[in-house]
Structure formats: C-alpha cells, structure tokens
Amino acid sequence: MVKLEHKKARLVLRLGDLKLEWAIERRYWRNPLIAVSCLLVLPLLISGRADLVSLLTMASIYACIAIPLTWQITGTSRMNFGPQLFVGVGGFTAGLLGIHAGLGPWQTLPIVILVSLACALLLSPLTIIAKGLYFSLITLLLPLIFLEITYYRSDIFRGETGISGIPHLFDLGSISLNYITGCYFSIALALLFLFIVDKVMRSRLGLYAAAINDNEDVANAVGLNTNRYKVVTFCITSEMIGIAGWLMAHYYGTFAGVTYLPLIFMIKILLMVMIGGRGQLYGAVVGAYFVAFLEYFLTGIGPVHYVVFPLILLILLFILPEGLYGLYRKHRYREYYPTIKVRRKEI
Amino acid sequence: MLLKVDNVTKTFGGVHAVRNVSFSINKGETVGLIGPNGAGKTTLLNVIVGTYKADSGKIELDGNDITTKPPYKICHLGISRTYQLPQAFWDLTAIANVAVAGLCGKHRPDMSYGDAMLEASHCLELVGLFGKRNILARDLTLYELRTLGLARALATTPRLVLIDEAMAGLNPGEALRAVKLIRRLKEEYHLTIFWIEHIMKIIMEAADRVVVLNYGEKIAEGPPKEVINNPTVVEAYLGKKHA
Amino acid sequence: MIGTMGMVGVYAFVLGSLYLLMSLGFSLICGVLRVFHLGYGLIFVMAVYVTWMFMENFGLGLIPAIASMCVVQCLFTLLVIYLPIVKRYIEKEELLLTSLLLVAIIIEEAANYVYPVTAGVDIPTTIVPGSIKIGAASIPNQMLIAAGIAILTTAMFIIFFLKSRSGLLMRAVSQDVRSAKLMGTSTERVYIYAMMLSIIPPTICILVMVPFWSIEPYLGWPLLHTAILVAILGGLGNLRGSIIAAYILGLIAATVSFLIDPSLVPLVSLLVVVLILIFRPQGISRSESLW
Numbered sequence: 001m002v003k004l005e006h007k008k009a010r011l012v013l014r015l016g017d018l019k020l021e022w023a024i025e026r027r028y029w030r031n032p033l034i035a036v037s038c039l040l041v042l043p044l045l046i047s048g049r050a051d052l053v054s055l056l057t058m059a060s061i062y063a064c065i066a067i068p069l070t071w072q073i074t075g076t077s078r079m080n081f082g083p084q085l086f087v088g089v090g091g092f093t094a095g096l097l098g099i100h101a102g103l104g105p106w107q108t109l110p111i112v113i114l115v116s117l118a119c120a121l122l123l124s125p126l127t128i129i130a131k132g133l134y135f136s137l138i139t140l141l142l143p144l145i146f147l148e149i150t151y152y153r154s155d156i157f158r159g160e161t162g163i164s165g166i167p168h169l170f171d172l173g174s175i176s177l178n179y180i181t182g183c184y185f186s187i188a189l190a191l192l193f194l195f196i197v198d199k200v201m202r203s204r205l206g207l208y209a210a211a212i213n214d215n216e217d218v219a220n221a222v223g224l225n226t227n228r229y230k231v232v233t234f235c236i237t238s239e240m241i242g243i244a245g246w247l248m249a250h251y252y253g254t255f256a257g258v259t260y261l262p263l264i265f266m267i268k269i270l271l272m273v274m275i276g277g278r279g280q281l282y283g284a285v286v287g288a289y290f291v292a293f294l295e296y297f298l299t300g301i302g303p304v305h306y307v308v309f310p311l312i313l314l315i316l317l318f319i320l321p322e323g324l325y326g327l328y329r330k331h332r333y334r335e336y337y338p339t340i341k342v343r344r345k346e347i
Numbered sequence: 348m349l350l351k352v353d354n355v356t357k358t359f360g361g362v363h364a365v366r367n368v369s370f371s372i373n374k375g376e377t378v379g380l381i382g383p384n385g386a387g388k389t390t391l392l393n394v395i396v397g398t399y400k401a402d403s404g405k406i407e408l409d410g411n412d413i414t415t416k417p418p419y420k421i422c423h424l425g426i427s428r429t430y431q432l433p434q435a436f437w438d439l440t441a442i443a444n445v446a447v448a449g450l451c452g453k454h455r456p457d458m459s460y461g462d463a464m465l466e467a468s469h470c471l472e473l474v475g476l477f478g479k480r481n482i483l484a485r486d487l488t489l490y491e492l493r494t495l496g497l498a499r500a501l502a503t504t505p506r507l508v509l510i511d512e513a514m515a516g517l518n519p520g521e522a523l524r525a526v527k528l529i530r531r532l533k534e535e536y537h538l539t540i541f542w543i544e545h546i547m548k549i550i551m552e553a554a555d556r557v558v559v560l561n562y563g564e565k566i567a568e569g570p571p572k573e574v575i576n577n578p579t580v581v582e583a584y585l586g587k588k589h590a
Numbered sequence: 591m592i593g594t595m596g597m598v599g600v601y602a603f604v605l606g607s608l609y610l611l612m613s614l615g616f617s618l619i620c621g622v623l624r625v626f627h628l629g630y631g632l633i634f635v636m637a638v639y640v641t642w643m644f645m646e647n648f649g650l651g652l653i654p655a656i657a658s659m660c661v662v663q664c665l666f667t668l669l670v671i672y673l674p675i676v677k678r679y680i681e682k683e684e685l686l687l688t689s690l691l692l693v694a695i696i697i698e699e700a701a702n703y704v705y706p707v708t709a710g711v712d713i714p715t716t717i718v719p720g721s722i723k724i725g726a727a728s729i730p731n732q733m734l735i736a737a738g739i740a741i742l743t744t745a746m747f748i749i750f751f752l753k754s755r756s757g758l759l760m761r762a763v764s765q766d767v768r769s770a771k772l773m774g775t776s777t778e779r780v781y782i783y784a785m786m787l788s789i790i791p792p793t794i795c796i797l798v799m800v801p802f803w804s805i806e807p808y809l810g811w812p813l814l815h816t817a818i819l820v821a822i823l824g825g826l827g828n829l830r831g832s833i834i835a836a837y838i839l840g841l842i843a844a845t846v847s848f849l850i851d852p853s854l855v856p857l858v859s860l861l862v863v864v865l866i867l868i869f870r871p872q873g874i875s876r877s878e879s880l881w
C-alpha cells in the first residue's frame with residue numbers, strides 16, 4: 001500500500017514497510033537544486049565546444065572518485081593514498097574486455113563490478129592490519145606497482161600508449177551527440193554517488209563511520225564490529241571508484257596506465273578532497289569541479305602549467321584551512337566534520 | 348555467578364602486569380578492585396573486555412568462555428566499561444556519542460536512528476547531561492565526560508559495568524555526585540558493578556566485596572572491613588613500617 | 591649454477607648497499623621527526639639538476655658545481671621544506687604529506703621544464719671506469735665503488751650517532767620527544783639538524799650513481815619507493831632495522847632479476863614487504879629509537 005503524507009515540512013512516502021522521507025523546507029532544497037540545475041543546463045550551453053564538454057565529463061568523473069573516497073577516509077579512518085588503483089582496475093577490465101572480447105559497455109559493467117570487488121576484498125585486510133601511516137604508504141605504492149606491471153606486460157596493458165578502440169558508451173550516430181550524452185551520463189553518475197553517500201552519511205552507517213573516524217577503540221568497545229565495517233566500507237567505495245574507471249574507459253574509448261596510475265593523478269584526487277573541504281562530502285564535489293577546471297584553464301599558459309598548477313594547489317592548501325567548502329560553511333551549524341587521519345603516534 | 352576470572356596472566360615484554368589472578372563476581376554485587384598505582388587494575392579490566400588478550404587463564408561470563416572474544420562481542424554479551432582517562436568520540440555531540448552505543452551495543456538492527464536518539468536522550472537525562480546533549484564531546488568538562496562514559500555504558504544495556512577510577516581528577520563534590528549516580532543507576536537497572544578505585548574510602552562504602560591487587564597479583568579478597576585490616580594490604584598501601 | 595649464485599650474491603650486496611644509501615636520509619627523518627618525507631625524491635632531483643645547472647648555465651667545474659649545489663640544497667631544505675611546511679604541519683599529517691608531495695612535483699616539473707628529458711644531463715662523476723669480471727658476468731666498477739661509498743657513509747652516520755653529542759641528542763629525541771623536551775633539548779634545532787643530515791646520503795647516492803642510472807626529471811619516485819620499502823621493512827626509522835631491510839631487499843632484487851625478470855622487482859619487493867608486515871607489524875626492529 002502506498003501512502004503519501006505531508007507532515008511538518010516533510011513529505012513521507014510509505015510503501016508497505018518502506019518509509020521514505022524528504023524534507024521540503026526551502027533551505028534544504030535551494031542549494032542542491034541550484035547546483036543540480038546548473039549541472040544539467042551547463043552541457044547544453046557548452047555543447048558547441050567539444051573540449052569543454054569533455055572537461056565537464058572529466059570533472060564529473062573526478063567527482064565520482066572523490067565522493068566515495070571521502071566516505072572511505074571517514075569510514076575506515078585511514079587515508080588512502082592510492083585510490084587511483086581502482087580506477088586502473090575498472091578501466092583496464094573494461095578496456096581489455098572491450099577490445100578482446102568485443103563486449104559493449106553494459107556487458108563489461110557487471111564484470112568490472114565483480115573484478116573490482118574481488119580486488120577490493122583482496123586488499124581489504126589492509127584496513128585491519130595496517131594502521132595509520134603504514135596504510136597510507138602501502139596504498140601509495142600499490143598503484144605504482146600496477147603501473148610497473150602495465151609496462152612489464154606491455155603486450156597486454158600497452159604500457160606507453162594505452163589501450164585504444166574500446167567501445168564507446170553511447171552510439172547515437174553523431175559524435176557530438178555521443179559526447180553530450182556521455183557528459184550527462186557522467187553527471188548523473190556523480191549525482192547518484194552523491195545521493196547514495198549522502199544518504200549513507202546521514203543514516204546510522206554514517207554515524208558509525210564518524211565513530212570509527214573519531215575513536216576506533218571506543219567504537220569497538222561499545223559493540224561496533226569495526227573490522228567488518230571497515231572492510232565493507234573499503235569494498236563498497238573501491239567498487240564505486242572502479243565504476244568511475246569503467247566510465248573513463250568507455251567514455252574516451254582509450255585507457256592508459258600512464259594517465260591514471262601515476263602519483264600526479266592521485267595528487268589531483270587527494271587535493272580535490274583536501275582543498276574542497278578536508279574530507280567533507282560536498283566539499284569533495286566542489287573540489288572535483290574546481291581542480292578540473294583550474295587545470296584546464298591553466299593549460300592555456302603553455303607547458304609551464306605543469307609547474308604552476310601544483311604551485312597554485314599548494315598555495316590554496318596553505319591559505320584555506322577548512323577548504324573551499326569551509327568558506328561557505330563557516331558560520332553555519334557544524335555537523336560532523338571528519339578528520340583525515342594519518343596518525344603520528346602509531347608509527 | 349556472572350563473571351569468573353580464572354588464573355589470568357598478562358605480560359608486557361618482561362613486565363607481569365597481571366599474574367595468576369582469579370576471582371568471581373555474582374549477580375547484583377558491587378565488587379571493588381583496589382591497589383596502588385601500576386598494580387595492573389586497568390590491565391585486568393582490559394583483559395576482561397577483550398582489548399588485551401590474556402596470555403593464559405580463562406574468563407567466563409555465565410559459564411561461557413569469553414577469553415578470546417573481541418571487544419564488540421563481549422559488549423554484546425552485556426559487559427561494558429568506562430575509561431580511567433575519559434575516552435569519547437571527540438568530534439561528535441554528546442547525544443551522538445550515546446546513540447552510537449545504543450545502536451551498536453546490542454544486536455538490534457531493527458532499531459531506527461530516531462529510536463536510538465530517543466533512547467540516548469533518556470540515558471543522558473539519567474546521568475544529568477541532557478542539557479548538554481548538543482555539545483561536542485571535546486568541549487565537555489572532566490566530570491561531564493565521566494558521566495557521558497556512564498551514559499554510553501548504560502546505552503549498551505549491560506548486565507555488568509566495569510568502572511575504571513570514576514573519581515580520578517574530580518573534586519570532592521563531584522566525586523560525591525558521581526558515587527551517588529553510580530549507586531542510583533545500579534539500583535534502577537539492576538546492574539552488577541565491578542569498580543576499580545584508587546581511593547580506599549569510597550570503595551569501602553560502596554562495595555560488597557573487595558579484591559586487592561599489588562604488582563599484578565591478588566593479595567587479598569573479602570568484605571571491605573576485613574580487607575582494610577589485612578596486614579598485607581596495609582603494607583602494600585602504606586609501606587612496611589605501618590604493618 | 592654456482593656462477594649464477596655468485597652473481598646473485600655480488601649483486602645482492604651491491605644493490606643492498608645502494609638501497610641502504612638511498613634510504614638512509616628517509617629513515618633518519620622518519621626516526622627523528624617521526625614523519626614521512628614524501629618529498630624525499632626531490633633531493634635526488636635537485637642533486638642532479640642543480641649541479642647540472644651550475645655546470646651548464648654558469649660554466650662551473652664539477653667540484654665547484656657540486657659544492658654550490660650542496661649550499662642550494664641546504665637552503666632549500668631549510669627555507670622551503672622545513673620552515674613553511676614541516677614545522678607548521680608536523681601535527682597535521684595529511685597536510686604535511688600532501689604539501690611535501692606537491693613540492694616534489696613542483697620541483698621535478700620545473701626540472702623537466704628547464705631541462706626536458708631529451709636535453710640530456712652529463713655529470714662526469716665516474717671514479718673508476720670500466721667493469722670487472724666476477725665469475726660468469728661482469729659488474730661495472732662504478733657500481734662497486736658506489737657500494738663501497740654507501741657502506742662508508744652509513745658507517746660514518748652510525749659512528750656519528752653513537753659517539754657524538756648531537757648524535758646522542760637525536761637519539762634521545764627519536765626515543766621520546768616529550769621527555770627530551772622536558773630535559774631542555776631544543777627539538778626544533780634537532781629537527782633542523784636531522785633534515786640537513788638527511789640531505790647527505792641521497793645526494794652522495796645519486797651523484798655516484800649518475801654514470802649507470804637513467805637520469806631524468808622523474809627519477810625521484812622509484813628511489814622514494816625503495817626508501818619507503820626499506821623504512822617500512824626496517825621498522826620506520828630504526829637504522830639497524832633499515833640496514834637489514836636494505837640487504838633483504840637487495841637480495842630479493844638480485845634474485846628476482848637474475849632468475850625471473852628484472853621488471854618484476856618492484857612487485858615482488860612490495861609483496862614481500864606486505865607479507866612481512868602481516869606477520870611482524872612493527873617491522874624488523876621496533877621503531878623506539880634511531881639505533
């Protein structure tokens with residue numbers, strides 16, 4: 001039985017046992033609405049410029065990586081310095097299946113999900129055995145090792161050039177139409193991830209994540225199975241990052257280890273999270289679009305942008321103690337503010 | 348018999364923090380654990396709740412072996428604790444601190460977030476912290492943190508509460524309030540309490556039975572009156588010449 | 591078979607010594623400051639490219655160029671790494687690590703901008719040219735010399751820590767910052783001192799390795815990997831553990847590259863380190879002190 005009620009500024013939908021609630025107060029809806037409609041209109045406005053569409057897609061995919069990463073940082077209470085590993089896993093799985101088995105994007109997706117899940121499960125014990133800096137260092141090294149492998153088995157991974165000829169996400173006849181649809185798809189995926197993670201962070205799981213992030217020992221002592229929670233969080237978030245890799249491979253039709261696995265790519269993701277808002281979910285989204293656009297507009301100044309881009313990020317890191325999102329949230333009521341932990345005392 | 352500690356030993360490197368300690372706690376009792384600083388009281392508590400693994404010996408709850416169980420399982424079985432140095436989720440509000448315990452402390456996946464919050468406010472009210480429910484734990488005073496610890500322990504619906512030096516660092520007035528609070532909670536919730544205390548006087552009034560630890564070994568056990576006159580105990584506390 | 595074994599042995603020794611030298615500075619910072627210097631790679635990059643800059647653009651000879659480079663390195667470490675970053679963020683590691691990584695990236699990109707890979711760098715630091723035949727195959731003399739220098743440098747560091755007053759202070763700080771502070775040690779001075787000392791091994795290392803190493807602006811990262819692996823395996827900043835760890839990794843590298851495939855070395859080393867971590871989370875030696 002479906003029942004829709006309107007109670008004190010919230011809309012409640014009952015579907016049998018399932019109860020869905022939305023707050024309909026303006027202050028909750030205004031900003032997300034503005035942001036979402038901007039994202040929906042923007043691709044149409046820039047549809048004439050293929051490079052801008054591609055940039056917007058890229059930024060959305062960055063957001064698809066940064067969003068789960070913030071959950072991971074909070075929920076495992078560890079700083080992952082190698083999230084791009086799963087971009088690589090997802091992208092290469094999709095790419096290799098695409099060119100060798102001739103599978104389309106929708107057929108590779110379930111396999112990507114399975115492969116990412118397998119890798120995540122394999123690595124998830126790290127969240128239990130490796131604490132603080134150990135975890136950060138091992139995760140820092142893993143993608144670089146993967147990069148070495150792509151060179152070592154160049155026959156498979158095409159180390160230098162990357163895999164090309166991966167089936168495109170959409171085949172609607174015209175290239176520009178494909179790009180626009182791809183762009184919308186990436187935005188939709190980013191919004192979906194945002195919606196999921198936001199829901200999680202507001203639920204009891206979010207409370208658990210905050211508790212683990214804050215004080216793992218107490219969380220365990222009050223009855224939370226921290227190990228299980230950390231493993232599950234790590235797997236789900238890695239999975240989401242893997243899907244971002246899948247999208248990348250199918251959107252561009254090419255996938256190269258040298259683009260996504262090196263440190264500089266990781267630094268970009270990390271800085272989205274840090275400059276955006278030090279681990280805040282919405283900050284990460286802001287950060288993703290900001291960093292992507294900054295990098296793009298800097299390429300205009302010639303090859304020196306390789307130096308200027310990290311320099312600007314370094315300066316921003318210095319002058320924004322709470323990130324870009326902190327500028328906006330400063331005077332508001334503060335919800336849980338995750339701490340990014342690379343703990344010193346546990347060396 | 349609720350809890351039975353049998354020949355438990357725990358060493359750190361070469362240090363015997365707890366050595367061959369055995370005792371038991373009956374339902375509804377208040378058992379005190381006293382001993383000088385560094386006697387191994389906190390270590391014993393940590394071994395019971397599973398934070399440290401005992402090197403040897405056995406711990407039973409209701410006749411079930413819990414020696415090797417992880418802390419969260421032991422919590423589900425009904426043992427909860429407070430900390431000597433207050434611990435909390437520092438960046439969470441007081442009510443969220445207690446709500447986490449309420450949600451995790453027992454196998455109740457059906458409990459909703461809202462119910463947990465309600466229950467948490469109830470627990471906070473019991474310890475007199477309701478007015479501070481929306482304050483971050485890091486901004487609470489020491490006394491408030493100790494009561495928050497009690498509220499958190501309570502929210503996990505324990506049968507046995509292990510209290511680690513609830514008075515340490517409190518002024519006499521606050522200490523008195525804390526003692527009263529613990530006794531009231533015990534009455535209202537039919538708790539069994541295992542109470543570690545450094546100060547003899549408080550434990551003498553509150554406990555039905557006292558276990559004395561010195562250098563990791565149990566040197567005496569019995570009703571407070573007996574224990575306080577036991578020459579070994581006096582010696583451990585005050586040095587040889589008073590014995 | 592015996593020939594191969596001999597080769598593996600010799601290379602294990604040489605590589606182990608080189609790994610030791612590469613990671614010495616990193617372990618030192620790790621032991622004293624208790625932080626990871628993720629920008630460690632930039633010391634190598636600067637050692638090569640600043641020397642090259644002085645030789646190419648200022649027309650200095652090799653020795654004066656190296657001397658000027660050392661001055662630049664020290665100033666850079668003090669003015670760019672220590673004061674604005676390490677000192678400020680020592681308690682906030684996420685910021686510390688990210689900023690250090692960013693600085694390293696800025697330096698290497700700057701090096702790449704000024705001296706692109708194609709430009710080539712030629713620093714003549716070969717001490718004994720040619721190569722020597724040991725058993726079945728040969729090994730470049732420079733490599734043996736480098737190994738010798740590595741052992742010498744390490745020995746000097748150890749003597750310094752054991753015998754000198756400053757070495758003692760550093761060990762005190764590495765054991766317990768708080769009580770060292772209570773005893774009136776200026777931790778800041780010790781930190782600066784340690785940062786300065788940590789420049790020496792990587793600089794020597796890359797200079798003697800120039801003849802047989804591929805020199806490019808991004809050379810810092812693989813060296814940083816090695817340093818990290820040695821540090822993790824050795825117990826995060828314990829020099830005794832680091833020495834053992836360096837030779838273990840040297841043995842792994844030699845064995846894998848002779849018996850299987852050189853490109854598998856990083857993978858196998860990492861796997862071994864992760865495996866050891868599972869069974870001995872504190873590494874070979876516990877990190878309670880520097881020595």
Ligand SMILES: Nc1ncnc2c1ncn2[C@@H]1O[C@H](COP(=O)(O)OP(=O)(O)O)[C@@H](O)[C@H]1O
Binds near residue numbers: 363383386390
């Ligand atoms: N984690 C630990 N590592 C090493 N030694 C410890 C540890 N915890 C406690 N100890 C040692 O065990 C002994 C007992 O400590 P503790 O149980 O805290 O005493 P108490 O609570 O009775 O004051 C002390 O000598 C202390 O130094």
Ligand SMILES: [Mg+2]
Binds near residue numbers: 389
């Ligand atoms: Mg104690």
